[in-house]
Amino acid sequence: MKLTLNGQNETLENETLTIEELLKIKDVKMPEMVTVEHNGEILDRAAFATTAVKEGDTLEFLYFMGGGSH
Amino acid sequence: MNLTENQIERYSRHIILQDIGGVGQEKILNSKVLIIGTGGLGAPAALYLAAAGVGTIGLVDGDVVDISNLQRQVIHFTPDIGVLKVESAKAKINQINPDVIVKTYAEFFTADNALVILKDYDFVIDGTDNFPAKFLINDACVMAKKPFSHGGILRFAGQTLTHTPGHACYRCVFNSPPPANAVPTCSQAGVLGAIAGMLGTIQAAEALKFITGVGELLVDRMLIFDAKSMNFRTVKLKKNPSCPLCGDTPKITSLIDYEQAVCDLKKG
Numbered sequence: 001m002k003l004t005l006n007g008q009n010e011t012l013e014n015e016t017l018t019i020e021e022l023l024k025i026k027d028v029k030m031p032e033m034v035t036v037e038h039n040g041e042i043l044d045r046a047a048f049a050t051t052a053v054k055e056g057d058t059l060e061f062l063y064f065m066g067g068g069s070h
Numbered sequence: 071m072n073l074t075e076n077q078i079e080r081y082s083r084h085i086i087l088q089d090i091g092g093v094g095q096e097k098i099l100n101s102k103v104l105i106i107g108t109g110g111l112g113a114p115a116a117l118y119l120a121a122a123g124v125g126t127i128g129l130v131d132g133d134v135v136d137i138s139n140l141q142r143q144v145i146h147f148t149p150d151i152g153v154l155k156v157e158s159a160k161a162k163i164n165q166i167n168p169d170v171i172v173k174t175y176a177e178f179f180t181a182d183n184a185l186v187i188l189k190d191y192d193f194v195i196d197g198t199d200n201f202p203a204k205f206l207i208n209d210a211c212v213m214a215k216k217p218f219s220h221g222g223i224l225r226f227a228g229q230t231l232t233h234t235p236g237h238a239c240y241r242c243v244f245n246s247p248p249p250a251n252a253v254p255t256c257s258q259a260g261v262l263g264a265i266a267g268m269l270g271t272i273q274a275a276e277a278l279k280f281i282t283g284v285g286e287l288l289v290d291r292m293l294i295f296d297a298k299s300m301n302f303r304t305v306k307l308k309k310n311p312s313c314p315l316c317g318d319t320p321k322i323t324s325l326i327d328y329e330q331a332v333c334d335l336k337k338g
Contacts, residue, residue: 006303007303007305032248032249033248035243035244035245037243037305037307040306041310042242042243042312044312045245060305062229062243062292062294062305063227063229064201064244064248065222065224065227065228066198066199066200066201066204066222
């Protein structure tokens with residue numbers, strides 16, 4: 001399927017896919033450090049395993065970033 | 071308030087900007103900005119806001135300058151090692167621009183002091199390095215209806231968003247702090263010093279845009295950049311109906327001091 005991930009067009013071999021599976025395919029080692037925006041909506045972390053990614057979807061992986069003061 | 075001749079000269083490069091002019095510069099001179107964390111992000115933000123003539127700059131930081139800070143915290147100099155960061159920063163601001171009143175808070179931002187400190191300021195810059203502080207700043211600013219700039223940096227990357235009342239907040243995106251063991255510590259992860267300057271100056275620009283009403287803020291958007299590829303992007307955001315703070319059924323009604331994440335170089 002084709003999707004837009006972090007602003008880039010991607011073509012994946014998978015025909016069906018959940019958010020959780022996509023995070024694995026994309027080698028996101030610490031999914032707890034990522035928020036996923038799926039077609040403009042921020043997903044509940046609990047829904048990663050059950051939310052299906054569909055052809056043409058737009059996804060953003062938004063990472064926690066600290067940094068600054070110390 | 072009328073600009074003096076000296077001020078007209080000092081701020082001439084602002085004043086000749088059509089969008090700012092004398093009126094905008096007066097707004098800057100009358101503004102009050104709070105910078106929480108006088109480190110990697112707060113240092114460049116403070117330097118530019120001081121040079122710009124922000125009338126009152128508040129600095130919150132309970133820490134002292136450490137030698138490992140000097141790689142990126144450009145408001146602190148080698149002789150400042152061991153000095154309170156807020157005092158070191160205040161001394162530089164006074165030298166850059168005597169127009170600026172500096173208020174120092176030599177303490178960390180906590181659920182107890184947050185709302186009292188925020189009260190007098192027009193705009194807040196989050197220059198902290200840890201998630202408990204970032205969530206506290208978000209929560210306090212949303213509750214007090216204060217606009218603020220969130221900033222985060224890691225390795226070669228940075229992210230920033232601006233919140234104004236009624237728009238997406240940090241919790242709309244990041245529901246709650248990450249588990250402490252999932253957070254790479256500053257000393258483990260590292261950061262390219264210049265990244266802090268890039269992000270801190272973006273935060274300063276957002277503060278000046280807010281004060282002068284110029285342009286479009288990073289509201290309902292998150293700017294993300296990666297200095298390795300030097301790609302900058304903005305991701306559209308919107309208020310999240312399930313946000314625990316500002317959503318349809320808020321669960322958070324008072325300020326929370328989360329346990330401090332492991333991000334202390336002196337213990338690293």
